[in-house]
Amino acid sequence: MKSKKDPHTNRLGLYVGLLANSATWSGVTAFIVYHPEFESMGHFIMVIFGILYAFISLSLCIDKVQLRIYLISYILPISIAYFTKQGSDNVYIACLLWASTVPVYRIAMMHHREYWSLFHQAYLLKNYSAKLAELARTDDLTGLMNQRSFNQIFEQEIQQAVESRQSYGLLLVDIDHFKMINDSYGHLTGDHCLSQIGLILNRLIEDNIKVARYGGEEFVILLPNATEEKALALAETIRQNLSASVFRFIEREFTITVSVGVAVTYPQQITDAQRLFQFADEAMYAAKAAGRNRVALYQ
Template identity: 40%
Template sequence: MDKNAEIALKLQALRADYAARLPAEIQQLRSLVEHLTKPNPALQLDALNQLRQRLHKLAGSAGSFGFPELGKQAKKLELQTQAWIDSNQLDLGLVRVFAVAVAALDGLAQNDSPKKTPVVSQLAPLKTNTLIYVLEDDQDIADEVCMTLRHFGHQVEHFSTIAAAEVEVLRRPPDFMICDIMFTEEGRETPEAVAIMQQQLPVPIPVIFVSTRTDFDAYHAAVRAGAVGYFVKPLDIIRLVDCFEYYLDRNRSAPHRVLIIDDDLELAEHYKLVLSSADIRAEVINNPREIFEKLQDFHPELILLDINMPGCNGAELAQVIRLNQDWLRIPITYLSSELDEEKRANAMGRAGDDFLSKPMGDRELVTAVSVRAARSRQLSDALDRDSLTGLLKHSRIKEQVDVELSRAIRSGENLSLVMLDLDHFKQVNDTYGHPAGDKVIKAIAHLLRQRLRKSDAVGRYGGEEFVAVLPRCGRDEALALMEDVRQRFGEITFTVDQRSFNVTLSVGIAAYREGVVRAEQLLHEADAALYRAKAEGRNRICI
């Protein structure tokens, strides 16, 4: 049995163990409720605190293990215990109703059916060096989160107390942390502890917080501790992993691209060097007449534009840029020493989006540009990328074919275009359901993102059809790369309702050669090669 299939079985065993322990846990709750009827204030308060803690854990974990209704009801009961604690008084009539509700939890535990979600396993997991610390005092949830993350090839360490994590974080900082907010037995909340740790680290650690809390204070504390995500229990583990992977993809992605347009060439070059030192790719032009060629070739995510330039001032150039529909989405920030409020207002009213004042310190420049370029990419991704896979949409991947073909024609460099399709995908949807089909789609998208280079572009061309644009990649190199992808994907096992299945790929590759001048030609040839691969029996590559 391969490693990840074994993990999948362990996950199922965890859910079974959880279900087996539920009757005893509910019986313990019923015993604590009986203490509420005793005429002993100290005993009542102790019982209330224990009830709140146990119900809190049950509310957070039940849904994750296939008992959503049980989790919802436990949350309601937890809120009632908290209200009694806050008011410092018990209503015996309500206690009797409460006791009936606790007794009814047993029925919910028996009637709820375990959640059936496809589990993806790989024979050869893709290795990463990502070190993740999971801070969670609920062992069941911790085990599932850790196993799922390891399943995707990450190095994971679990800490059941904040104190243990604090020592290790300062000794060996991880790349990422996933933390529960409340550690009941320690009487501590994680955001405050994490915020203190962050101050002692040279580089802050990105954190995803998980909790049953949905109040503003919990979210606010999470932000102060460096949160990049917040998930409410019961956990949707797949969504959590998606958030984590999205963050990694975003931070592994290509540098931001910034175009500086300024007639002061030395200053512009200074800005370029400063931005380059912060891993921001910057290009400079000081002649507005070069704008069309530079936009077409460089595709900036942000334009820094001086207002006062001879011949064509910044406000006029901004309007020239805005006349082309292809460049409407590129944000234009004026970077100028202009102090006249009327001129600044006029420039902002004529196609500009923002204004930064010269002189500007290096750190301020990097921060201002980083924030604006990141926001530009985020908005562009929302428009350009498929919501299920995070890959480029049909129209945008076709544009990338155009861009890279034009570059290959000018430079004479290699270019390969790959078109691939999932074999018999309709049968997957018909047999196992559309959620299973979505898992398959996301699996191939994830594999493509991991195996291809930063400079490659990958898009979802249709329902189960994908296109990859591989610049500076000859056909033999493309063949070797896609053969690796084909084999790896064929080894992935998907499981739904204890039924396992595999899905294969058919691939067509077209390599740029002299005489190909239109993207449609290259796409047509790749499509023809894909059609041949399917006609010859599928699960193969044709060139």
């Protein structure tokens, strides 16, 4: 990531800022000069806008020339307004405003580089923190939730189902003979297969349904407020789509099949997350024992 701003973007921001700056100060100053009854409130407004101006100047200016231009755009309309209004007090105020640009300029240039350095470091740190948090939650091959993230959410989901007295379903998807794919084509091919399965599952599953790679060649799917019919229908859709997919990697083509275990627990049966996972796991092994490439429901 570049530490300097894009010059075209900065130039556009400078021009827009100059126009807004001059227009704002011209309007505020004219209001104060030609409406003495609002003088106290007007000077208060100028103080507020002056604080905002300082932030705008430091944010949009990247060199001395731009900062000087900003100072002129700030002081020129004010001075013109005060000079056009005859009176020694007005001239005195205008001269003070011009003199105030010198310390403002010096302070801004002293802290300008330090300001951008700190801002840039804070921006990078925030991005890195967000990326690290995302990596801690997701599986690097598939982009799905990883086992740790799944376990945390699973416990919460079951607790909510218990409190709301709702049914809950769990699908456990296991790739048949996955070791054979790794042994025959290599682990890179196996990794590619897993990543493609992750994409297919994301495409098939609705947004309110959570899916994770549990480990190795196993995937889990959480179905809140599910019935046996709904869980079986989704499991069969997943099985058919995966078995019909052709996986290609480095001039190799192959297909896979999956065994899916389905477990659904109802309000009067809900115990805990581990028990429900055990039920789905037993159903998945029953599907494998029955010949693989099929869906089995835990009874």
